[in-house]
Amino acid sequence: xxxxxxxxxxxxxxxxxxxxxxxxxxxxxxxxxxxxxxxxxxxxxxxxxxxxxxxxxxxxxxxxxxxxxxxxxxxxxxxxxxxxxxxxxxxxxxxxxxxxxxxxxxxxxxxxxxxxxxxxxxxxxxxxxxxxxxxxxxxxxxxxxxxxxxxxxxxxxxxxxxxxxxxxxxxxxxxxxxxxxxxxxxxxxxxxxxxxxxxxxxxxxxxxxxxxxxxxxxxxxxxxxxxxxxxxxxxxxxxxxxxxxxxxxxxxxxxxxxxxxxxxxxxxxxxxxxxxxxxxxxxxxxxxxxxxxxxxxxxxxxxxxxxxxxxxxxxxxxxxxxxxxxxxxxxxxxxxxxxxxxxxxxxxxxxxxxxxxxxxxxxxxxxxxxxxxxxxxxxxxxxxxxxxxxxxxxxxxxxxxxxxxxxxxxxxxxxxxxxxxxxxxxxxxxxxxxxxxxxxxxxxxxxxxxxxxxxxxxxxxxxxxxxxxxxxxxxxxxxxxxxxxxxxxxxxxxxx
Numbered sequence: 001x002x003x004x005x006x007x008x009x010x011x012x013x014x015x016x017x018x019x020x021x022x023x024x025x026x027x028x029x030x031x032x033x034x035x036x037x038x039x040x041x042x043x044x045x046x047x048x049x050x051x052x053x054x055x056x057x058x059x060x061x062x063x064x065x066x067x068x069x070x071x072x073x074x075x076x077x078x079x080x081x082x083x084x085x086x087x088x089x090x091x092x093x094x095x096x097x098x099x100x101x102x103x104x105x106x107x108x109x110x111x112x113x114x115x116x117x118x119x120x121x122x123x124x125x126x127x128x129x130x131x132x133x134x135x136x137x138x139x140x141x142x143x144x145x146x147x148x149x150x151x152x153x154x155x156x157x158x159x160x161x162x163x164x165x166x167x168x169x170x171x172x173x174x175x176x177x178x179x180x181x182x183x184x185x186x187x188x189x190x191x192x193x194x195x196x197x198x199x200x201x202x203x204x205x206x207x208x209x210x211x212x213x214x215x216x217x218x219x220x221x222x223x224x225x226x227x228x229x230x231x232x233x234x235x236x237x238x239x240x241x242x243x244x245x246x247x248x249x250x251x252x253x254x255x256x257x258x259x260x261x262x263x264x265x266x267x268x269x270x271x272x273x274x275x276x277x278x279x280x281x282x283x284x285x286x287x288x289x290x291x292x293x294x295x296x297x298x299x300x301x302x303x304x305x306x307x308x309x310x311x312x313x314x315x316x317x318x319x320x321x322x323x324x325x326x327x328x329x330x331x332x333x334x335x336x337x338x339x340x341x342x343x344x345x346x347x348x349x350x351x352x353x354x355x356x357x358x359x360x361x362x363x364x365x366x367x368x369x370x371x372x373x374x375x376x377x378x379x380x381x382x383x384x385x386x387x388x389x390x391x392x393x394x395x396x397x398x399x400x401x402x403x404x405x406x407x408x409x410x411x412x413x414x415x416x417x418x419x420x421x422x423x424x425x426x427x428x429x430x431x432x433x434x435x436x437x438x439x440x441x442x443x444x445x446x447x448x449x450x451x452x453x454x455x456x457x458x459x460x461x462x463x464x465x466x467x468x469x470x471x472x473x474x475x476x477x478x479x480x481x482x483x484x485x486x487x488x489x490x491x492x493x494x495x496x
Contacts, residue, residue: 067379068395074374075367076297077104077335081376083359084402087393090353090383096311098345098359099398100330104297106337112296112368115150115166115206115216116289119198120183121224121253123157127185130225130253137282139177144290145169150209150216151176152201156194157187166205189226192233195248195265198222199241217296217334218246221289222265223282227258234261238269239320245300245366247271247293247334251285255477259484260416266488270333273488275481295337298365298372303330303343305376308357311347317405318343318492332492335365341492344405351383400448403440404455404496407433408487411459415483418466418476430463455496458486 067086072079084097118138122131142151147170153163163183164176198220206216220241238248248269250262253276266273272289276282305328307313313323318341319330330343351357360378364371384390414429434456441452465479489495 067393068398070377070379072363072374072376074363074365074372075369076106077102077301077363077365077367077372077374079103079363079374081359081361081379082395082398083379083381084395084398085381085390085393086395087382087384087386087390088349088351089387089390090351090355090385092348092350094349094351096347096349096381097398097402098305098347099401100303100305100343100345102301102303102332102335102341102343102363104335104337104339106295106297111146111294112217113148113150113215114145114290114293115152115202115218116145116293117152117154117166117198117202117220118286119154119156119194119220119222121157121189121191121194121226122155122183122185122187123189123226124186125189125226125256126253131183131185133280134223134253134282135180135183137286138180140283141286141290142169142173142176144287147173150205152198152205153180154194154198154201155183156190156197157185158190159187160190160193160197162197162201166201166209189224189228190230191222191224191228191261191265192230192237195220195222195234195237199237199246199248202246203244217293217299219271219289219293220246220248220269221271221286222248222250222262223253224250224262225253225257227256227261231258231261231264235264235268238265242269242333243320243331245334249273249289251276251282252481253277253282255474255481259481263484263488267491270331270492273485275485277478292336296334297337298335298367299333301332301335301363301365303332303361303363303376304328305330305345305361306359307347308359308381310350310352310355310357311359312350314346314348316343316345321345340494342401342494343492344401346402349383353383353385355383357381357383396444397448400440400444400452401494403436404452404490404494407437407455407459408490408495411462411487412484414462414466415480415487418471418483419480421471423466423471426466427463430459430466433459451494451496455490458496 069080069082079100079102082099088094088096120134145151149169150166151169152166153176155161155163163179164172202218202220241248248265249271250266250273252259252262263273274285276285307326313328316330319332322329332341332343335341358378358380361376363374410429410433414426418426437452437456441449444452462483469476486495
């Protein structure tokens with residue numbers, strides 16, 4: 001399949017969007033500025049990275065910031081815990097939320113030693129320009145890695161094959177480039193086989209190495225242009241791999257891959273998800289993966305939240321949750337320099353009038369100097385029958401976050417409905433989102449209201465895109481993937 005058939009003409013591809021890499025997470029919208037990767041802007045030409053103006057908040061002194069918010073900090077990591085209410089309405093089943101924000105910072109010039117595995121689809125549909133561009137992107141990635149980094153490379157079609165076992169980049173750079181050049185496209189697409197071989201080689205290769213496993217920041221990058229029926233298996237593999245301290249990112253090429261599949265793998269692996277329409281933007285994605293991995297500050301990050309007896313855990317967004325009685329462990333994965341990660345916890349309360357409840361916890365992670373921990377100070381919540389007192393004590397920023405996340409979840413469903421030919425359902429969901437976001441922005445603090453308005457504006461555009469093109473057309477498929485990817489990003493980072 002040649003590139004022209006892959007995404008129509010070049011003119012049509014460029015008309016579809018001004019930014020052709022859409023990243024999600026697990027996804028990430030912010031590309032940090034560094035000497036190695038200059039920042040992109042929304043005025044960049046086609047082939048650059050879509051992004052939003054996410055800024056890392058300043059470090060706050062540990063302790064209370066108000067009746068509903070506390071801060072905490074440790075080596076190179078700091079954050080806040082904000083509750084949706086300082087006063088909660090008495091009664092059973094009242095919704096209640098905790099919003100955890102985590103930030104990491106690193107000294108200038110720090111570079112974590114890496115162990116990275118690229119798992120590349122070489123099925124028959126990759127034949128032609130797609131495979132040539134993918135080869136070029138992989139070789140550029142290897143050229144940009146340091147000699148003491150580790151690299152492994154796997155390709156797969158209907159079977160998986162090890163091209164390069166995990167080795168020091170300086171020792172294999174030239175021979176790996178030659179091996180990549182010899183690859184050809186044929187066969188079907190068995191994503192789990194390639195992903196499993198990549199994960200196994202990463203772990204076994206580190207065990208063979210003369211350095212301790214803990215010295216390496218570990219990442220697997222999956223690249224595919226297709227789909228298969230093994231999504232559950234692939235997501236389970238990514239999730240178990242993440243629990244062992246390995247980040248899994250995924251990149252879809254073209255318009256035929258399943259964004260729900262590839263996005264689910266990245267979310268389960270706490271990595272980035274994106275899609276591209278040409279080799280230049282695949283190179284940009286891999287470069288971002290390299291920079292992000294190299295600036296890892298914290299690994300195996302877990303928020304430990306202790307709930308009172310009268311609060312029941314419902315779900316968490318932005319983390320894998322493990323519930324142990326009244327204790328909830330929220331596994332966030334790796335945190336990178338100058339990055340803001342967020343976890344939203346939904347609970348149901350059962351308070352009697354006049355009762356009080358205490359929320360507290362801790363944060364643990366693995367940093368450059370070893371295991372680290374920070375204590376999350378205690379916050380008290382009081383129950384009352386006075387609904388006006390509850391309204392006065394609402395944390396509108398947290399409720400704005402709730403509205404934003406719920407809208408993103410519906411927007412992903414809208415994109416899926418549109419792709420399946422149910423345009424009416426897609427339009428209904430988008431309209432519901434716009435109404436909810438505008439209502440929330442009316443009471444949100446000014447900076448937060450701007451983000452909600454931007455999110456609503458993006459949904460206006462998506463609605464117009466869906467109306468203007470059949471779902472099966474190249475521009476229609478692009479619009480659906482863009483809507484899904486950008487809203488998947490909002491789960492663990494504020495993408496709007």
